[in-house]
Amino acid sequence: MSHLSSRISRTDHASASTQIYDAVIVGSGVAGSILANELGRQGFSVLVLEAGPGNDLSIAEYEASVERFYLSASKDNNSPYAVNRNAPMPRGQETVKLQPGRPNADGYIVQNGPLELDSTYTRVVGGTTRHWEGKALRLIPEDFEMRTRHGQGLDWPLKYETLKSYYAKAEAEIGVSADVEDQGYLGISFEPGYVYPMRKIPISYLDQVIGKNLDGAKVELDGETFSLVVRSTPQARNGVPHPGYDNGKGYVAPSAVSTHQDEMGQRCQGNNNCVPICPVQAKYDARRTLVKALETGRVHLLSQTVVSRVHIDSGNGRVTHIEYKAYKDLHGKEHSAGTVKARVFILAANAVENARLMLASGLPGSSGLVGRNLMDHAYLLTWALMPEIVGTMRGSQCTSGIEELRGGAFRRKQAAFRAGIHNDGWGWATGAPYTDLLALVDDQNKFGRALQRGLVDRISRQLLLDFMVEVLPDPANRITVDPDHRDQLGNMRPVLSYRLNDYTLDGVAFARQLSRRIYQRLGAEDHTTYSPQEPGWVDYQGGGFVIRGGNHWAGTHLMGSSPKNSVVDANQRSWDYPNLYLAGSGSMPSIGTANTTLTLAALCLISAGHIAKELRSAPTAAAAR
Amino acid sequence: MSGDRAEFEKFLGLSEVLTGFTKFRLQGTGQGALYFSTLTDVVGQGTAGELLQAWSGVAAAAGQDEGKLERLMRSEILSHEKLGPIARNLIKLWFVGTWYQLPAAWREVFGTPERDRSFVPAASSYVEGLLWPTIGANPTGAKGPGYGTWADPPNIPKV
Ligand SMILES: Cc1cc2nc3c(=O)[nH]c(=O)nc-3n(C[C@H](O)[C@H](O)[C@H](O)COP(=O)(O)OP(=O)(O)OC[C@H]3O[C@@H](n4cnc5c(N)ncnc54)[C@H](O)[C@@H]3O)c2cc1C
Numbered sequence: 001m002s003h004l005s006s007r008i009s010r011t012d013h014a015s016a017s018t019q020i021y022d023a024v025i026v027g028s029g030v031a032g033s034i035l036a037n038e039l040g041r042q043g044f045s046v047l048v049l050e051a052g053p054g055n056d057l058s059i060a061e062y063e064a065s066v067e068r069f070y071l072s073a074s075k076d077n078n079s080p081y082a083v084n085r086n087a088p089m090p091r092g093q094e095t096v097k098l099q100p101g102r103p104n105a106d107g108y109i110v111q112n113g114p115l116e117l118d119s120t121y122t123r124v125v126g127g128t129t130r131h132w133e134g135k136a137l138r139l140i141p142e143d144f145e146m147r148t149r150h151g152q153g154l155d156w157p158l159k160y161e162t163l164k165s166y167y168a169k170a171e172a173e174i175g176v177s178a179d180v181e182d183q184g185y186l187g188i189s190f191e192p193g194y195v196y197p198m199r200k201i202p203i204s205y206l207d208q209v210i211g212k213n214l215d216g217a218k219v220e221l222d223g224e225t226f227s228l229v230v231r232s233t234p235q236a237r238n239g240v241p242h243p244g245y246d247n248g249k250g251y252v253a254p255s256a257v258s259t260h261q262d263e264m265g266q267r268c269q270g271n272n273n274c275v276p277i278c279p280v281q282a283k284y285d286a287r288r289t290l291v292k293a294l295e296t297g298r299v300h301l302l303s304q305t306v307v308s309r310v311h312i313d314s315g316n317g318r319v320t321h322i323e324y325k326a327y328k329d330l331h332g333k334e335h336s337a338g339t340v341k342a343r344v345f346i347l348a349a350n351a352v353e354n355a356r357l358m359l360a361s362g363l364p365g366s367s368g369l370v371g372r373n374l375m376d377h378a379y380l381l382t383w384a385l386m387p388e389i390v391g392t393m394r395g396s397q398c399t400s401g402i403e404e405l406r407g408g409a410f411r412r413k414q415a416a417f418r419a420g421i422h423n424d425g426w427g428w429a430t431g432a433p434y435t436d437l438l439a440l441v442d443d444q445n446k447f448g449r450a451l452q453r454g455l456v457d458r459i460s461r462q463l464l465l466d467f468m469v470e471v472l473p474d475p476a477n478r479i480t481v482d483p484d485h486r487d488q489l490g491n492m493r494p495v496l497s498y499r500l501n502d503y504t505l506d507g508v509a510f511a512r513q514l515s516r517r518i519y520q521r522l523g524a525e526d527h528t529t530y531s532p533q534e535p536g537w538v539d540y541q542g543g544g545f546v547i548r549g550g551n552h553w554a555g556t557h558l559m560g561s562s563p564k565n566s567v568v569d570a571n572q573r574s575w576d577y578p579n580l581y582l583a584g585s586g587s588m589p590s591i592g593t594a595n596t597t598l599t600l601a602a603l604c605l606i607s608a609g610h611i612a613k614e615l616r617s618a619p620t621a622a623a624a625r
Numbered sequence: 626m627s628g629d630r631a632e633f634e635k636f637l638g639l640s641e642v643l644t645g646f647t648k649f650r651l652q653g654t655g656q657g658a659l660y661f662s663t664l665t666d667v668v669g670q671g672t673a674g675e676l677l678q679a680w681s682g683v684a685a686a687a688g689q690d691e692g693k694l695e696r697l698m699r700s701e702i703l704s705h706e707k708l709g710p711i712a713r714n715l716i717k718l719w720f721v722g723t724w725y726q727l728p729a730a731w732r733e734v735f736g737t738p739e740r741d742r743s744f745v746p747a748a749s750s751y752v753e754g755l756l757w758p759t760i761g762a763n764p765t766g767a768k769g770p771g772y773g774t775w776a777d778p779p780n781i782p783k784v
């Protein structure tokens with residue numbers, strides 16, 4: 001870590017095992033990094049254990065990831081990250097069509113079905129934000145009161161009003177670019193005088209063309225009329241700092257993890273590659289927060305350290321220590337086992353891994369809810385060719401969306417959704433632009449200038465709308481573990497059971513219908529097709545759709561008002577084990593129609609405040625035992 | 626001109642017709658020599674020589690007649706059982722920097738060269754893919770076009 005400040009204090013496994021930390025955090029993703037930073041800044045000693053590699057946080061390591069992406073012939077979501085047999089991660093292409101009754105155990109996540117789910121996450125230092133897209137929408141107030149307002153799903157033990165100031169703090173931490181004027185819809189409110197840290201990212205030419213033709217279009221649903229508008233999307237990537245931020249104090253755009261290169265960490269360059277990796281670090285990733293945490297001098301990081309078990313004192317119900325396996329390299333199984341102790345333990349390994357780790361430790365929770373109620377957004381992709389050239393493949397992956405159907409009385413009957421307008425063409429649905437080139441060369445026998453014209457005609461008019469549809473908590477959707485399915489280190493792998501109910505599918509069907517109307521209005525050629533042979537296919541009223549995963553794993557340790565209806569309380573503290581916290585989107589009782597990260601970041605800020613208070617009030621020695 | 630140099634010139638001439646970009650533009654990617662050696666490494670000197678010889682024949686017969694050039698490209702190379710798939714692979718290599726494994730049908734008849742799998746010869750091959758300038762965009766994940774450029778109408782070169 002030569003470039004990092006000398007304040008950073010380092011440790012190794014041997015000395016870490018002799019200490020009693022104030023907090024041990026499992027996972028260095030955005031959840032773990034925020035908690036580490038907040039606690040470190042308040043003077044607490046913290047150890048972060050990270051399963052993945054990437055300890056040096058250097059530009060060389062980052063560039064190696066970019067290069068790995070350039071060199072990969074498949075360029076999938078996780079292509080910048082090396083295969084790691086000791087802390088494996090799901091990869092989209094592992095998701096294959098299931099045969100009824102036969103699980104697919106070939107990928108890292110064992111898929112039981114009935115529905116396949118191609119969502120992924122990343123196990124490297126910094127976690128999944130290394131390759132996230134960076135959409136940073138707030139939930140809307142009614143999302144917190146689904147049961148009360150719509151008679152569906154679950155209520156949260158806290159309300160939008162409580163989260164509001166934490167949303168603002170989270171937006172500062174991850175650096176969100178947006179304009180308040182655009183974002184106050186469906187009851188979303190801001191603290192007085194609030195402005196986002198950075199001005200909105202300019203919307204793409206494609207968005208502008210769509211807006212011109214679509215704004216004001218009316219949609220009837222359940223007796224309500226909605227008027228559509230193309231609206232810029234809040235994003236955690238560097239834009240132009242807002243001079244009015246923080247009562248005129250302004251905002252300093254976060255810099256890259258390494259500042260060796262001037263262009264690193266600067267404004268978004270429109271590289272259209274936020275997933276899987278931003279080459280100039282314009283996009284937030286959790287290493288930014290992690291480096292700040294390390295620079296407090298009170299936070300230690302041990303990477304290549306897979307936590308394998310949480311141990312409980314059966315007498316007092318407190319966590320005594322956790323056990324890990326630290327491996328040498330990504331391939332061989334050589335590793336050493338050890339334990340660490342702390343006053344509080346925080347699992348921030350993401351919704352799947354938190355549940356996996358609890359279950360592998362024999363801790364299903366007194367409610368039996370650990371691992372259950374798994375949610376993820378159901379994505380319906382629809383794609384079309386615009387009547388004119390719109391310059392597809394420029395800008396960040398999405399700069400605008402359609403948000404009006406995120407809320408309304410219809411939610412007592414069917415799922416809400418938002419639509420993202422894609423600047424990166426049909427890539428997600430069809431593998432464009434590569435598949436377009438192959439089709440033109442191999443099937444349409446084009447070469448030379450005719451090929452060039454064909455490429456422009458086929459690619460530069462592409463429009464893809466992704467409909468991100470709400471999914472409710474369903475106890476049958478769950479992560480479990482099975483001693484027969486283990487990784488190379490002997491850790492049990494997650495086993496997934498997943499299905500979608502009619503509430504969501506009715507929303508999906510409505511979204512498909514709406515997409516047809518949008519294309520009719522735009523004069524765009526609808527090229528959408530779904531095949532029952534594809535993974536994610538669901539039957540619906542004689543037809544069907546292909547549903548893609550949203551990568552927004554949630555609900556597996558949901559928060560609630562009592563130990564009976566939930567795993568954690570509103571501070572993400574385990575009801576069963578008072579010095580244990582399960583942090584991240586696993587705590588969310590609903591996911592509405594907002595990508596989960598901003599909300600989980602806000603929740604972690606709440607938890608950090610609470611944990612700091614607890615640590616201060618508990619006498620050190622007693623709490624440590 | 627050494628034999629290799631002459632072969633390389635033929636390779637560029639063929640690439641020019643396959644891609645619709647000038648030799649100058651192709652050389653500007655810095656990938657020419659790498660792609661030429663990729664071709665010979667994967668399919669072997671002999672087969673690469675056959676392709677370039679077929680190209681020489683086409684070029685000589687067509688002269689300045691563009692219509693004839695196109696017809697001969699199709700009849701002598703693109704529809705040739707052995708050479709067609711290789712020529713199509715060269716197009717793909719220039720456009721997206723990936724050598725795609727040759728079709729199964731080709732491999733059944735002409736063998737399975739050891740290096741014939743899908744791969745990207747160098748990181749710069751991806752970055753220099755000609756698909757991106759063709760559609761007025763930059764390679765996703767490289768050569769960032771600059772903040773806010775996406776808000777302007779696209780600037781796509783006329784072909
Ligand atoms: C392709 C893609 C696009 C996305 N786009 C968006 C978006 O636009 N907006 C949005 O809000 N969200 C998006 N997400 C989701 C977002 O990335 C996650 O919500 C977020 O990263 C979760 O943060 P986390 O810290 O909880 O978990 P992670 O980021 O997954 O971090 C968990 C960390 O824990 C480590 N870990 C796991 N197991 C162990 C163990 N046993 N021991 C030690 N360490 C362990 C992991 O290695 C990892 O570093 C996207 C996700 C993907 C995959």
Ligand code: SF4
Nearest residue numbers: 268269271272274278
């Ligand atoms: S569009 Fe490009 S520069 Fe901007 S955040 Fe995404 S990858 Fe980075």
